[in-house]
Amino acid sequence: MLKVEGLTAAYGRIEVLHDLSLYVEPGEIVAIVGANGAGKTTLMKAIAGIHPVAAGTITVGGEDVTRRPAHERVTRGLALVPEGRQVFGPLSVADNLALGAYRAHGDVSADREEMEALFPILAQRRRQAAGSLSGGQQQMLAIARALMSRPRLLLLDEPSMGLAPIVTREIFEALAGRHRSAGLTVLLVEQNISAALKLASRGYVLETGRVVAEGRSEDLLTDPAIQRAYLGG
Ligand code: ATP
Secondary structure, three states: OEEEEEEEEEEOOEEEEEEEEEEEOOOOEEEEEOOOOOOHHHHHHHHHOOOOOOEEEEEEOOEEOOOOOHHHHHHOOEEEEOOOOOOOOOOEHHHHHHHHHOOOOOOHHHHHHHHHHHOOHHHHOOOOEHHHOOHHHHHHHHHHHHHOOOOOEEEEEOOOOOOOHHHHHHHHHHHHHHHHHHOOOEEEEEOOHHHHHHHOOEEEEEEOOEEEEEEEHHHHHHOHHHHHHHOOO
16 A cells, blocks of 8 residues: 655755655554654655655555655545644634545535544534634544545544543544444554554554664564653553
């Protein structure tokens, strides 16, 4: 589904991702975990096409998209839920959802109903301005808006950021449900390492722009070095 090989990215002359490789198979949930500043957001932006790639390749469904603009990656099945959600505050919940489908297809109402079944609060708040929702509700809307494009791969940047653990759990359970029912494929980056690895089947640990560990989630969660560094173990 997604293959990243030898990816290098920089801000000006400062390289922040170094020769990074990873893959996501269809139907997988994969987590990239790491501390603040490890390069997780830059990686997501590079995959989505909103940060330039200095070296390496990004392939989606076997097609090299490294030099393709972001909107063409959307039509090839990538949808990014950006850090900080970035919903359109003055627009209604329903209009935010409709905009998510705009590049991909015209059949908005059936998909909106599906999203309202996934996150029932969005049905209750359908006519309300997105900016008036709580942080957790905005995160649900941002995810639903991305799913409206019927992505083959959902890219999630720190969905738990700023949310209470119970709200994070609710969102992760909805994602797991969608994964089971519709085979949703997800690549997520998270500072909340234990929540992310419990949702994902595989993970990569990122430190200062490099992959320092990778494997099955249960192996990473029980790895003593990872427990010491990230899980207070
Ligand atoms: P966070 O969880 O804080 O978002 P992150 O793991 O997503 O962290 P990035 O935001 O990708 O990390 O940042 C990686 C590195 O790039 C950091 O050292 C950061 O200081 C630097 N960086 C990020 N954005 C810029 C920018 N616009 N200009 C210069 N350097 C930047």
